[in-house]
Amino acid sequence: MTKREPITLFYSPQTRATGARLLLEELGVPYELHVLNMKAGEQRQPDYLAVNPMGKVPAILHGGTLVTEQAAIYLYLADLFAEKGLAPAIDDPDRGTYLRWMVFYGNCFEPALIDRYLQREPASPNETPYSSYDDMLDALEGALAAGPYLLGERMTAADLLWGVALHWTTMFGLVPDRPVFRRYIDLMTARDAYRRVTEEDAALAAEHQAEAERKTGAAA
Template sequence: MQNPQLKLFHNPQSRSAGVRILLEELGLAAEFELVDFKAPEKSPALLAANPLGKVPTLIADGVVVTEQVAIYQFLAELKPEAGLSPAVGEPLRGSYLRALAFYGSSFEPAMIDKALKRDAGQRGMSPYGDVAAVEQWLRSQLSVGPWFLGERFTAVDCLWGTALGWMTQFGLLEATAEISAYLQRFAARPAVQRARALDQALLAGQ
């Protein structure tokens, strides 16, 4: 089956950086529209696709896909032969979906609250409960290695590898031995290096 025509609203200094890496890992071609965060108004094309004006926003044959977890899952399943998305019935499938969902539902909210010095609130109302527990889960996950789910590199690593790079760079998360080793392995991947070089060229031509 032919892959859909893809267009990504993108800024390398945003959450969409990992999507660019995933596209490189999958060998999928896409059109990139650079979203200028310094522009006084959001791109009309972006707002038409996603009224929230957020990136990443993906259009696949005219169908809009937003939200990081949905985009990573959608793209990885376009190229099952790449092996970046465990298929239904595979033992790793549950852990894969959990790692994707945990990022958006627990980890990122916890890190944002931590950055803004906000209390998590009542446990019953908080999406994650306790920042320390979230960070401990992450460290224990990476201690198994070499990748987020163990021996197999998946789309999960494109999400977490990119996010942890930003989090440690800005001091929101301590670059422990487990996290540092993981980020070094991630940065050494050819697809990651290609994506980052392409993003640097995109910014240079802005």
């Protein structure tokens, strides 16, 4: 497998796939979008379920290598294009912290937020993957407090993941808009790639909504 093999990003706007596209833009590497209209249920059709049986985006196809799961995609791409400087090397002292926060997102942050969103009573701290919602947020705030990035002065792919995550979750009230989080969100969303991708996402999401409404109307 070489870097010159084509990269296809299976994508839908304003989803977790937005962060994967942002990473590709920050890496400055060529890629193709395979766009799915999730409002029309295209992610549940057999063609895409053959790519990801979970019916979720993002997924990437790099030559013959298929990668699903958000953190895995970030790790794969940032390591593949290591010369871009968005991933600490294996022997870099920062590598452990980088991996920690990559994995913390899916292991702790999302489970805690889903429980909070669905108003489910969480299990005891010994029985949940995230201890408690407050413990999880306090750990994240502590990691960002020194700033400006998770690894201090060094921006990595982990910051692209968390910038998107905190922007959306504070917007919808799932995470409190603490000053440390707001500073970090403002830093990450001010990037040119972020503005470009989110603007294109908004237009594409509007197209998908209109298309879904047309199909619904035609079926009525």
